Amino acid sequence: MTEKFVRAISASEVTSGGMKAIELDGNEIVICNCGGKYYAIQRRCGHMNAPLEKGTLDGTYLTCPMHCVQxxxxNGEALSGPVPPDFGQEIPSPMFGEYLQNIGMLMKDVRTESIRTYATKLESGWVLIAL
Ligand code: FES
Incomplete structure (x- = not known):
């Protein structure tokens, strides 16, 4: 099957180090500008579906805003597992502590999957994505 490239955004819409979420033919996609090279990934985190464009991009490593999977x-590879919240020296209220314990127990059974990537290319100032 040959890849069909479609226009996604103007390259100037995402500055270097930035990300932009779009929807293209029903696919939720995040376009990442890594020093002038564009990558396209699925928008939803491979852990618990958080919107990845709300995370942070450092070079080609993206950290999820929810539990910090990188x-x-x-290539979409998940490089780490989720990180539990850290309250430092602060002791949460007993009710909140119990809630966190329950969340922690549930999260143990949630697998982290790598995410889908899409081929990209630049053409006449446009970022094209292969669907
Ligand atoms: S939803 Fe992304 S790390 Fe949990």
Missing amino acids: FDVT
Whole structure:
């Protein structure tokens, strides 16, 4: 099957180090500008579906805003597991502590999957994505 590239955004819409979420033919996609090279990944985190464009992009590593799983946007590989919240020295109220314990127990059974990536290319100032 040959890849069909479609226009996604103007390259100027995402500055270097930035991300932009779009929807294309029913696919939720995040376009990442990594120093002038564009990558496209599925928008939803491979852990618990958080919107990845709300995370942080450092080079080609994207950190999810919810539980800090890191992904390599060049291939979608999940590089780490989720990180539980850290309250430092602060002791949460007993009710909140119990809630966190329950969340922690549930999260143990949630697998983290790598995410889908899409081939990209630049053409006449446009970022094209293969669907
Ligand atoms: S939803 Fe992304 S790390 Fe949990």
